[in-house]
């Protein structure tokens with residue numbers, strides 16, 4: 001991934017304003033940049049452009065979940081291996097994996113046991129009443145056949161009564177089961193976002209965005225099956241046959257109950273065990289294929305302009321077709337497994353009835369007794385079929401859980417200190433002996449860098465593309481940490497400051513910021529929700545957007561389209577600058593943040609910033625060495641090393657790197 005790519009998604013909130021990166025989870029929605037602001041970050045050969053293979057194997061050790069989205073998450077490092085190992089276990093040993101995933105799900109959704117038990121109890125009683133309904137009806141028919149008389153009214157009353165109670169219990173079962181499920185899903189979603197946010201930008205960059213959206217929405221939805229449709233049918237499939245067959249043995253003949261029991265055992269226990277591996281694999285294949293489609297579609301939507309401009313529609317459609325075909329194959333495999341299992345269940349259910357007739361006649365049981373046993377056999381169809389019905393969905397839910405878990409358990413590359421310190425009030429920033437090496441890169445992006453940004457100074461950081469400028473800028477608000485060396489703010493190591501405090505003081509404005517859906521005012525207040533309209537206008541004035549806003553019919557209340565589609569590139573950059581200024585940071589990192597402005601407007605913005613916020617420490621990353629005024633401080637970076645420092649005037653006197661850059665910028 002290049003610095004540019006990363007810059008566009010450097011923060012879970014756009015453009016590096018001082019919004020905390022560990023927000024209250026509920027305040028982040030799938031529509032925000034957290035999961036939706038994918039930037040192009042992968043090469044066309046199927047490797048992430050950070051050089052990491054995207055076949056999933058090297059990414060998180062999960063050979064069976066080869067999605068591109070995991071590629072950026074390599075940054076999470078070794079702790080990621082823990083969950084990866086569990087996921088690999090899951091792939092190799094489905095039952096062990098299911099157990100671990102069950103523990104994980106239950107562990108993250110505590111205090112839901114009471115309503116879940118209520119749902120199970122309602123289902124058991126409901127299904128026992130179902131068996132009773134058949135027994136009463138069959139018994140009456142048998143009695144009518146042998147005696148010729150039947151008391152219709154009491155029979156009808158009993159049947160209607162049973163049906164009404166059954167309906168009520170069914171309602172209770174579903175209500176409680178779904179209440180548990182949706183509460184659990186809400187908690188999982190909150191957990192997902194709260195854990196994802198600190199992993200940005202690494203985990204949310206590039207194609208990861210679309211696939212993460214799939215995980216955050218549909219995968220989490222699929223886990224509903226685990227809560228709403230698993231425990232109640234699993235328990236009732238064992239309890240209801242046990243109670244019904246015990247009753248049958250007690251009131252008729254144990255041999256009749258024994259005739260049914262083996263069939264029930266095969267349906268409820270043996271068949272699921274035999275099919276376990278194949279249902280797990282097909283559920284996984286389907287999940288993987290869905291993730292691949294989400295990635296493709298995300299890429300296509302993201303890069304639609306490039307695709308149209310280069311006439312690559314057919315090529316992209318072919319890729320989508322291939323991804324679609326893979327999903328179809330996976331789903332037909334899944335359908336095949338389900339079909340065979342469903343057919344076997346019907347055969348076994350019918351077999352149980354045939355066995356009752358054979359055993360009943362061979363032991364000389366009378367017609368009402370055989371009818372009662374048959375009624376129990378038929379009454380057990382629903383509870384036993386329940387297992388088959390939830391199995392496929394359950395493995396889908398487990399496969400989804402494994403994918404969600406990989407995000408939730410991934411270690412954040414940047415963590416809050418256990419005991420935060422308070423930064424000195426002074427707004428200076430320094431780098432001492434800083435080295436940063438990206439995974440897989442042959443040479444460090446920054447190599448033993450020393451740089452000082454005095455309080456209230458304006459420093460231009462210049463260098464050729466790929467020299468390490470953005471990496472340097474990202475260190476100040478802890479977009480990532482240095483491998484060695486220290487970065488300080490007001491004399492305090494940034495790693496000792498609470499992330500919220502640090503990011504409240506250091507704002508990073510990127511080259512390609514994102515506007516969230518809402519109004520301009522909403523966007524401007526992102527980092528400072530309580531800012532007054534006057535505060536917003538003041539920031540807009542500095543960004544030279546005051547006249548533009550005043551001319552808009554709805555002013556600050558103008559709606560913003562997705563990704564700022566309604567504004568020009570230059571306006572978007574200035575809005576991002578204003579958004580950062582609203583929160584009154586003490587250090588402002590501008591990462592090519594004025595690159596889309598014409599020279600005159602950019603100069604005007606710089607002048608206004610100097611005039612209205614003289615106390616601000618500005619670190620401006622730029623390739624326009626020629627635009628730095630003679631008295632401007634300069635740090636020149638080349639191949640990750642600081643090669644020149646001084647004022648632009650001094651450096652212009654030398655025939656060094658700065659002069660060289662200036663000559664290139666002018667051409």
Ligand SMILES: Nc1ncnc2c1ncn2[C@@H]1O[C@H](COP(=O)(O)OP(=O)(O)OP(=O)(O)O)[C@@H](O)[C@H]1O
Nearest residue numbers: 001002003004050438445465466467468469470471
């Ligand atoms: N996420 C990443 N993973 C791997 N390598 C990276 C990543 N981000 C940057 N690099 C590499 O680190 C080096 C420095 O990148 P950086 O983006 O800091 O340079 P830059 O000077 O800002 O470049 P540009 O002016 O083109 O934005 C480059 O070689 C780049 O390929």
